[in-house]
Amino acid sequence: MEKTRYPxxxxxxxxxxxTALAGFNVWAEHFILAHPVGGSVQTxxxxxxxxxxxxxxxxxxELVFVGSSRVRDAFDASITAPPACRPTRRAAWCRTL
Amino acid sequence: MPxxxxxxxxxxxxxxxxxxxxEASALTGRRVFLLLASYAFYAWWRxxxxxxxxxxxxxxxxxxxxxxxxxxxxxxxxxxxxxGLLFNLGLIATFKYDSLxxxxxxxxFDIGLPLPNFFLPLAISFFTFEQISYLLDADAGKxxxxxxxxxxxxxxxxxxxxxxxIVRHNDLIPQFRQLRARNDDLAAGVTLFTIGLAxxxxxxxNLAPFADAIFNAAGRGTHLGATDSWLGMLFFAFQIxxxxxxxxxxxxxxxxMLGVRLPVNFHSPYKAASIIEFWRRWHISLSAFLRDYLYxxxxxxxxxxxxxxxxxxxxxxxxxxxxxxxWTFMLWGGLHGLYLSINHAFRHGTRDMRLxxxxxxxLHAASVALTFLMTSLAWIVFRAPDLASAxxxxxxxxGMGHSAVVSFSPLAAVALLLLFGMVWFMPNSxxxxxxxxxxxxxxxxxxxxxxxxxxxxxPTPLNAAAYGLLCIVAVLALSNLKPFIYFQx
Numbered sequence: 001m002e003k004t005r006y007p008x009x010x011x012x013x014x015x016x017x018x019t020a021l022a023g024f025n026v027w028a029e030h031f032i033l034a035h036p037v038g039g040s041v042q043t044x045x046x047x048x049x050x051x052x053x054x055x056x057x058x059x060x061x062e063l064v065f066v067g068s069s070r071v072r073d074a075f076d077a078s079i080t081a082p083p084a085c086r087p088t089r090r091a092a093w094c095r096t097l
Numbered sequence: 098m099p100x101x102x103x104x105x106x107x108x109x110x111x112x113x114x115x116x117x118x119x120e121a122s123a124l125t126g127r128r129v130f131l132l133l134a135s136y137a138f139y140a141w142w143r144x145x146x147x148x149x150x151x152x153x154x155x156x157x158x159x160x161x162x163x164x165x166x167x168x169x170x171x172x173x174x175x176x177x178x179x180x181g182l183l184f185n186l187g188l189i190a191t192f193k194y195d196s197l198x199x200x201x202x203x204x205x206f207d208i209g210l211p212l213p214n215f216f217l218p219l220a221i222s223f224f225t226f227e228q229i230s231y232l233l234d235a236d237a238g239k240x241x242x243x244x245x246x247x248x249x250x251x252x253x254x255x256x257x258x259x260x261x262x263i264v265r266h267n268d269l270i271p272q273f274r275q276l277r278a279r280n281d282d283l284a285a286g287v288t289l290f291t292i293g294l295a296x297x298x299x300x301x302x303n304l305a306p307f308a309d310a311i312f313n314a315a316g317r318g319t320h321l322g323a324t325d326s327w328l329g330m331l332f333f334a335f336q337i338x339x340x341x342x343x344x345x346x347x348x349x350x351x352x353x354m355l356g357v358r359l360p361v362n363f364h365s366p367y368k369a370a371s372i373i374e375f376w377r378r379w380h381i382s383l384s385a386f387l388r389d390y391l392y393x394x395x396x397x398x399x400x401x402x403x404x405x406x407x408x409x410x411x412x413x414x415x416x417x418x419x420x421x422x423x424w425t426f427m428l429w430g431g432l433h434g435l436y437l438s439i440n441h442a443f444r445h446g447t448r449d450m451r452l453x454x455x456x457x458x459x460l461h462a463a464s465v466a467l468t469f470l471m472t473s474l475a476w477i478v479f480r481a482p483d484l485a486s487a488x489x490x491x492x493x494x495x496g497m498g499h500s501a502v503v504s505f506s507p508l509a510a511v512a513l514l515l516l517f518g519m520v521w522f523m524p525n526s527x528x529x530x531x532x533x534x535x536x537x538x539x540x541x542x543x544x545x546x547x548x549x550x551x552x553x554x555x556p557t558p559l560n561a562a563a564y565g566l567l568c569i570v571a572v573l574a575l576s577n578l579k580p581f582i583y584f585q586x
Contacts, residue, residue: 005558009561010284013561
């Protein structure tokens with residue numbers, strides 16, 4: 001009975017889920033970049049934002065790279081892809097990085 | 098092209114689509130299509146080694162046919178069989194065991210030979226064993242005048258090519274002669290593939306970082322504490338269980354989508370109540386191969402108990418060495434040989450003992466736990482990069498170290514409880530899919546698939562949607578991609 005339709009239901013569910021995820025991402029990107037109070041891009045993890053400042057305070061290192069995520073990436077051979085950046089009129093952040 | 102990668106998903110989709118589009122064409126066309134697809138699958142990794150696969154196939158086919166014909170005419174065939182075995186063993190020795198052989202010779206005789214640096218061809222252990230079984234069966238009169246196309250497809254058929262199951266010619270070639278794409282096979286194959294993908298990306302790959310961290314620390318010489326060692330051993334025991342189980346499901350599922358059933362290769366091995374039973378549930382096709390072509394050839398149990406235990410030990414030692422050119426794999430095989438010998442001796446010694454009914458369940462539970470513990474201890478040498486690291490982990494189990502690479506958090510406790518619950522109490526994928534019978538039966542007579550008491554699969558729209566969602570979740574977890582452990586063999 002449903003044996004013929006099973007692959008169709010399966011693939012239909014997969015396609016629906018992909019569409020929903022892609023739709024959410026498009027909406028989220030638009031929401032973030034075109035927010036009325038100004039576009040922002042959060043690329044740093046919670047560690048970089050919240051824990052690292054306190055950790056630096058405790059360690060008191062002699063040298064600190066400001067904007068360290070980019071500097072760190074520059075020295076990390078395993079990270080080869082450049083940060084995602086799509087210059088638009090609204091997303092001024094991209095040109096100023 | 099690992100099974101858990103986007104290129105493989107695309108390749109498999111195109112292979113299934115092409116196969117179904119050829120439904121109306123002649124059977125030969127479908128077989129040629131599958132052979133070309135299989136060669137493309139192998140060449141994706143390294144095209145030059147495709148020549149090795151094709152050359153090995155051709156030589157074995159010619160030898161096998163000649164042996165078959167000489168047998169039919171009553172002529173001597175032993176030299177051809179020996180030549181075939183030497184060819185196959187020489188091939189695997191050259192590419193896989195060259196460094197071990199030369200390195201050991203250098204150590205023992207201090208002769209300073211240069212270490213060869215051959216690149217290990219993917220799947221050489223698998224396609225060599227399959228072809229050895231073909232030659233031995235041709236000599237025994239069990240082959241049936243196969244065409245080169247049938248034989249080449251049997252060797253190269255992509256769902257089993259890279260990491261098994263180790264198939265026999267009579268498992269696959271009769272199916273190739275009546276290839277037919279069926280919708281119910283496609284439905285069951287997609288589901289089985291999804292179950293495997295979920296096991297791999299959601300469970301095995303998430304256990305790997307913990308096991309890796311602990312074994313890498315052992316490799317660096319850190320003296321592991323008891324918590325680290327026990328967690329490392331348990332996490333790796335579960336990682337390899339779900340990794341190999343996932344691979345087996347994905348191989349069987351890929352093949353089923355094309356209407357071909359592969360032999361069952363994995364059947365809840367941690368539910369085994371003895372080491373003998375463990376090897377009838379773990380890598381079934383390898384243990385059946387070792388039994389039929391090595392253990393029995395050595396004399397099996399026909400020459401008294403002492404010789405039987407020696408044969409078991411040698412068989413498992415070589416089975417361990419089959420996994421890789423390393424002393425750790427040999428020690429792992431030797432440990433299992435020892436376990437099996439003790440298990441057989443114990444069984445022989447207690448064969449007349451009758452247990453009270455009330456003790457059966459507790460003793461069964463204790464046997465399952467003991468079997469799990471012994472196999473997990475053996476996994477330490479399997480996973481450790483060298484013998485010193487394995488010793489480091491083993492000493493940590495006894496509390497002789499002091500490190501704290503990981504901590505035993507409540508989350509780890511919950512994870513372990515869930516994992517034990519899954520491997521001991523959940524039905525396996527063969528039991529879930531029992532209505533469709535997705536695999537060839539186990540070669541061990543008493544290892545039948547019992548229907549799952551719950552969650553049994555039926556091709557309903559609800560199941561299709563549920564497994565479709567599981568597929569998406571598993572695919573989204575693929576960013577943490579790790580190759581299958583058995584791909585290295």
